Amino acid sequence: MSATTLTDLRGADRIRHLPFWLGAVGVALAVFLALRLIGNEYGYYAGYFVLQYVVLASAWNILGGYAGYVNFGAAGFLAAGAYTAIVVRKAFGFDLIPGIFCAAVVTGLLGLGTGYLTLRLRGVYFSIATLCLAVVLQTLVVNWDYVGGSRGAYVIRPMTIPPFASYGEYIFLVMLVLAVITVGIARTVEVSRLGRGLQAIRDNERAAEAVGVPTLRLKLMATALCGALMGVAGAPLPYYSGYLNPDAAFSLAFAVNAIAMPLIGGAGTWAGPVIGAVLLASLQQAATVTISSALNLWIVGWILVIFVTIAPRGILGWFGKR
Amino acid sequence: MEFDLSLLLNGIVSGLLLGGLYAVAASGLAVSFGMLDIVNIAHPALMVAAAFLVVAVGGAIGLDPLLCAVLLSPVFYLIGVGIYTFYNRFFERRGDEALQGLAFFFGVMFIIEVGLVMAFGPEQRFLDPSYAFTTWRIGEIDLPLRMLIPALFGLLAIGLLYLFLHRSFIGLAIAAVAQDAEALRLLAIDPVKIKRLAFGVSAMLACIAGGALIVVQPVEPSSGQIFIGRVFAICIMGGMASLSGAIAAAFLFGVVENVTATFFGPSWAPAVAFGWLLLVLAFRPQGLFGRAA
Amino acid sequence: MSILLKAERVGKRFGGFVALQEVDLELRTGERLGLIGPNGSGKSTFVNCISGDFAQHDGQVTLAGQPLNGLKPNERARRGLARTFQLPQPFNSLSVLENVRIPLLFSGAAAEATPRAMECLDQVELGPKALKLPRELTQVEQRRLELARAIALRPQLLIADEAMAGLSNAEVDEIVALLLRLNGQGVTIIMIEHIMRAVTAFAERLIVFVAGRKIADGVPREVLALREVEDAYLGKQ
16 A cells, blocks of 8 residues: 555545634625525525424434434434523523523423334334324423413513614524534534444444444434424424414424435535425425425425435435545 | 213213224334334324325215225225335344434324324314214113214224234234244245235224224324324323233223313323323333233 | 363243253364354354343353453444354444444444444555445445444454355455454454355354254364255255
8 A cells, every 4th residue: 555545545535624613704794694685584594494393304314314323303403402592581580592502402391202212122112202202292392381371481582683674684684693503513423433333333233232343322412402403493483473373383394304405415424404495494484385284294294205215315415425 | 070970971981982093003012113123103193194194085086984994905905015115125134223213103193193284274073973973872872873883983993903013823823923023024024025915914904993083083284293102101001012911001091092182171181191201101111911021 | 272162052932932052162272163053043143142132041151361251242343252243233324434433432432433444444445445335335345344343343253144145256255355354453353154165265164053053063074964964954065
């Protein structure tokens, strides 16, 4: 083996982080400035809608795409994040930003707990458990008067929040920052040894075990991270709408999109969920005005089934990336 | 709280009757998940779809719901065959069961549930058979026929399934394919054909369960969601491929869930399902009645 | 020479079926052990008890003085145990080099993962194919990859589980030569095989399993001449 080749390979090892972050911040800034120029409030609301899915899909993908463990309860985690934000606001007067941190802790622990109980078994048991968890969380919230039960809870937001032009602009910016951070985390995980380990687990868990990979520890890390970020996606929701009820928080839309977006974009890498989220969320947002929400969701279900059938590796897979 | 013996007794009896319904709901899953290892999370959705169809058809022509379900079951057999054929062609053969295959069944479940909302609206539907308002009484114990008849009907269906699996050639082939598909191939039997048939049978059972369900309680499109936890918990508790295990687990589950509901309120039922599932997975994943690995 | 692996009264039951019955074994450091027996005789079960794939079994397994009972396969791997599988189990979406890097990334020697991985690949003569995907390799190359991955952590004991199934005579000789080379570097090897050509070329000690029990243990020439062994194999050469 020649020395030059070894050095080449070593060079490939070194991951370059700066270009990604510069690019991400650049794109985010461009989007923000574009919307500011347009000056239409609706732009911010539509933008928030898309960005929350970028966060949700990227979060889901850390466990689903990288490790191959499917979380069916994304709506439950997102809603748990939203309701945590409401609870800490009511109980301690915490505002949006502290609320986001609290949501991350709570849903991270939720993910860790579910994982701890089920990840020693086959992946399907974890998936079933997450599905049940979502149903149970919804029951809990519906029966909990403190957060308004099925009647819902209100969040009074200020009309303006300087230096921003409107509350809508502020909340959009918050979600934009969260999106950049989440995608950054997803990418960092992907290129780290955690990501490599998860990929090995996804490809062949038994072989990974046999060569010394600490599979349980890695899966728990991924589950906790995935749970925390899904909660983060949900925490601003009550502030965005000014009102939240269980039907909205536990919406089927979150459940199906969390799975559809990464799979349609391409599940093995950080870019897939971003592509899937931007595409699908924009489509759904555009369709809201023309068709009923049930039909809208129905179509997403069909798109999911059709895509996993004809393009199992998603859009990125179609274009040649593994 | 005051301990009312009669309340407890009736809670237990109703729980047993519910268990009959849960047993037939889980039996289809015992075939598709327990024996064929296919994670068909759309099974409860199929059951609910069948219930809605029974309401539509049975209501229109004035037929008893259980009878209607039996008549509709061949349709569901074909649906099951179709779903498995598709799943095998696009997911099993590609080795994509773990992620894409699972997402596929989620998609099917989703399409069925939202489809029902679009076709029938989100409200509850019901179809009352002629005996719906009759209750037999044995001493302190109430036996509402709307629960007793479906439970007996369900057990009859399971009995027929048992005979089929243990006495007929095809039934034995299904048990065989669960254990060793390769050996089956060597006997010149195509495992895919057997699995297709078995999956069709499991869909038929979902249809039967749907008929039983609509007699017991009104259904809405989202009713399937809580059943997912129930039937998977029961199937796992029963030791997966064991039909008798699933029945025993279903009765036990029904009693615990119903007694909890009687004393703590019905809205906590999903928590019972989930709690059971977690306990079983944490302490005895091979099932309460299964053999130790 | 010291005892590297000690198995005391190792047994395994599946419900009512006894797959393995009270097997004792002492393996010395550097030994080349061949394990043969008809299908279902318990060889794989025995090996799975040693590797940790079967978490629960009767008896005790000790490696270099350290008890392995209760340890999961990945913990055993970190204590010097390695195994390959009957069918190659590569990480299909990772390159050949990445496959071998995986164990190193989690071993505490992560900084030197690439050079060490290349070293292992060179040992199995897969260096030039470092950036290829496993599916682009031939069968025998995939088995070499499996071995490269297994030796990455410098194991004390390597279990080669039917590493030669499906290979041609020339390919069998290749793998045997590789295993002999590894043994020469100090790796104790247990070879489970059906292919007698490999066993006779490689093993210095032979153990025969039948119906869950050890029926012979000794020098290959003598063991293969035993009538019980001949009967068990019904005329295999």
